[in-house]
Amino acid sequence: MKKKILIIDDEPAYLEIIKDEFEEADKEFKVITAMDGEEARKKAKEYIPDLIILDIILPPRKGEVLDRTEGMKILDDLKGNSETKNIKIIILTVIANYISIKMKAEEMKIPFFRKPFDTKELVNTARELFKEE
């Protein structure tokens, strides 16, 4: 059974390198990418991936209140929806000392990576997650 992985990041360069790493690591990984919140939500619902790699800092949607980052909102939306709440998640961030993100990730037991990171390690973490099933 192929594992569907959705990567959400606004920087195409990151999307490319992560996508490559997963696809090169295992033929069983099917990688989908999204560059903004709207696309991400749509694809998450459409494909119901097994894993979402989520850049927590995404450009805000127009007219949104800026109380949380767009990535955080996506996270909450995913967890708040019965169809998507069980999807495994790995968080990416550039700002490592973003305390609220760190705390949230730890609280929810979500692994997180600070950019730049070792893509191999990301793949390993993903594999660990799949093993837990």
Added chain:
Amino acid sequence: MLNDSQQNACKKLVQNLGINTAIIEDIEGSPILLISDEPHLLHLCDRFFESQECPLKKEIRDEIREKGESKKCQLGLLHMGASISINGKDVAIIFTPAWRLSEGIPYEKLNERIKELSEEKKKDFIEKYRNIPLIYSVEEIKNKIRIIGNAVEQVIKSEELSKINEILSKISSERFDWKELITTIQDKAKEITKAERSCILLIDKVSGKINREIHCSQFEEKKKTHCEKHVSPEEGAIGYVFTTGEPLLINNTDERNNWPEEWKKWEFSDDTKSFLNIPLNQNGETIGVIHVASSNKNTFNQLHLQTLSSFAGEAVVALRNANLFKILSSLEEIGRALSSQLKLDKLLESIGSKAKEVLGVDVIVIYTYNQQTNEFNLEFVDGVIGEPSKLVGPIFPETSVKLKAIREGEPYFASDSEHDSIMGGGFVKREGIKSSAAFPLKVEDKIIGVMFVNYRINRSFSEEEKTIHRLFALQSAVAIRNAHLFKERDSQRQKTDLLSRISIQVQTEDDLDKMLYIILTAITIKEGLSFNRAMLFLHDEYTNSLKGKMAIGPVTNEEAKEIWKETIQQITFNKCILTYESTKEIFLNTPINIMVRRISIPLGIKSIFSESLSDGKSRNIKNAEEECADAIGLMGGLLGNAFAIVPLIVKGKEIGLIVADRKYDRRVITPFDLDMLSTFANQVEIAIEKKRLFDEITSRIKNLDELYKTMSKMGRPSSLDEFLESMCTLIVKTIRANCSIYLYKEDKLILQIYDGIDKQILIRKEFNIGEGIPGTVATQGLIMGDTFIGVSIKRCDEFFGVLVVDKPFYERFQPFKEDEKNFLQIIGEYITLNMTNFALIQRLEEETRVKSEILHHLSHTIRSPLGVLEMYSQKLLEGRVKKDKMDNYLKTISDKAKECLEISENLVNTSLIEGGKIEITKEEFDISSLINEICDRLSESLKERELNIEKNIPSSIKIIGDKIKIGTSIYNIINNAIKFSKEQEKIGINLHEDRDIIKVEIINYGPIISDEEKERIFEKFYQGKPEKDQMPKGGMGLGLFIAQFYIKLHNGRIRIESKPDGGTRFIIILPKNGGIE
């Protein structure tokens, strides 16, 4: 006219009640009295009596007589008064209360008056007004006037009484000299008989002693001792005459051997050899003896005897007349003595002792008549007649025919055989009582009581004696009446005193229960109105019924006795107030309080109570079973058959009523009692009104307090709507009104929020400025209407909207109160303040948002390309990049490195600009080729985005300036255009030369730039918002900032034109000469 003391009494009464101006006049308008302590009225007082003209206009006085009050103004005052009658004659009392009445007094007029006064008087006048203690209600003043009317009536009546005294003293002024009469009789007797000496011996009837003492009034001094030996009328030769009533002639005292045996014991002085004793007989009774004597034998003969006997007849008449006058004159003295005694108990005592002294009575009994109960009450007994305790109670029998006669006004004198029947009905025939008389005590044709006198001797009441008795009775009656009036006046003074003490209490006390307790106490205690019970009911608006609130008094006879005992222990008003706190619990749980609190009288059902409350009139129910049987049932059987009802009405609002009765002592409730009760009830009204005001103020303070608490708790309301809603709720909750807030949006006032008592109200949602109430409020700033209040929410030049508060539909007749108006103004200011804050906060929020966005973006933009570089190069170094991907990876590395360079370049430029370290090197260069160069540098980006470039650049246009900096500016603007263009769009670049200036136009067809954005677009770190389907912008928002800065260094500028069909044009305008001035 009143005498000085009466005037003073009236003045005192008037002033005690706190009324400072009073005019009393008779019905014809002639002055009786004017009292005033108003400086501007004082001079009128003198004129009043000089001219016999009242200072008040006749029309006002007539109106007062007719209606009891006048609202016309004279001297800047309102006038009020009451009509009273004295001796059946109407006398008007007109009062001009010279202070603020609750219905208003034209102050301007007072002020005008003050201006006219001299400096000294002005000071005096102002001082007086400052000290006015109370604002009286009209009703209260009317009550006061009623009290004064009654009191003045009494004062004037006592004048009538003094007139009677005058008449009496006139009667007895024709004195008869008793001493002279006796001397004359003696001399005459001596002359007739040619005796050496003579004397008259009289029974002193007036001394009234059972031992008949011979009054040896005229014996010569040296014979007095001897005479005093013969004081008994039963003894000696004198005694013989007294006993027999026969004359006695003895011609030789030495010949006693020939005398009858009894005579032999008679003793005579040495110089009495012969004597003649003639009896003084009056109506068959011997009242005295004329005694003539000589030291010689055989001095007197039969002729002497006869002559002296007939002389004795004349002497008796003279003596009788003289005696009458003597008694009359002593009666006058008694009258004076009695009228000076104003204490009833003392007076009765002195009547008793005078009756013994002057009339010689043995037992005297006085009853007083109570007109209201139609009963005679035993008031006084003197003399031994049995156990006095057995005489207590009304024992005057209706059945006695003779007493009926007495009650009809005629005295009755009883002979020996029938006196017992006079005494009847409680009295039994007493040993030793031989004759009696009964007299009605009458003053001004009114029976005020009955006096009984009893003698142990048999007295045949002669006409003279009857007259004396009648006069004595009259004197007593007048004195008793006086004392009664005094007592009444005293108790009235006491009551008015008490009233003023209550009003002081009510003014200083804040505890409503205590105030009510004080007033109910005053109604029931002896020094007050001495009702047995007082009950207070308050109007409950929700159930429209009267609910029992508080009561004082007994509910059973046993309890009544207990209370009676307490009353004997002198429960005083002060004591009640002092012990209230400690006895409160006990008091509130007395049986009557528990019973009264259970009573609820529905007002929807017609009853004597609802009637009283709706017509505002007091009721004096004398026979409830006949007049209003349902009332007894409504009160749960608590009330007796007679009671008084006084409604409590404050400002036209029914607040409750007081019911008082005398169920236990059964004394009748008089109209005066009812008047006083109304006056006392007035204090309840004041107390309740005061309490209501106090509560209102307290709750206002609490509301304001809450407002501030809410404010500090809210800190920053999470939204404007929430804030306005909370304000609306607060207003509606606090003052029962409808509240609308309109906000100013696009030249219109739009209803933002509405809350109110009238839930379903239809109101317009939109107003133009100047239109309707909201529009008018907006133009005028503040409108304080009676039924609506509008406050403009405006600070400095910033207008936010209006707050309109109006009365609920069904309460429109009640205008806003002052404190409500104040409250709304405060709220209005508070809303304004907060609206300003909101605006500020919004701006601050925006700025904060922008700043944090910049920071966020900054770190993202710098770190992001570096992170990519790191990750891509790492993978390359690890040799894990597949061949077909190699070019891709290297391209990405190159792009990101360029991005990093661009960013660092911009950062360096910015820091130089910020540090003021920019240096310009100006030289002439070819701007045409510079633009072409820049286009070449950007060709890769253009290609990547599939953008066409349309250039219109004339060749070799020269300009003076810093080539690098102008180049950077143009590069940044073209780069910006590329970023904001959609793929496959075109970008236009035009170069114009126009006289001294060069124009570079860069056109893109990306999103329109709004006017607001045009201003901010050159700000440091400003980033245009990404549109849908657009590539992320990257960069730091420094390019345009730097571009503008550099162009300005050359005295140039950048203009932006942005139209939906014309695209967005950045026009760089540069002076050709490089900005050299």
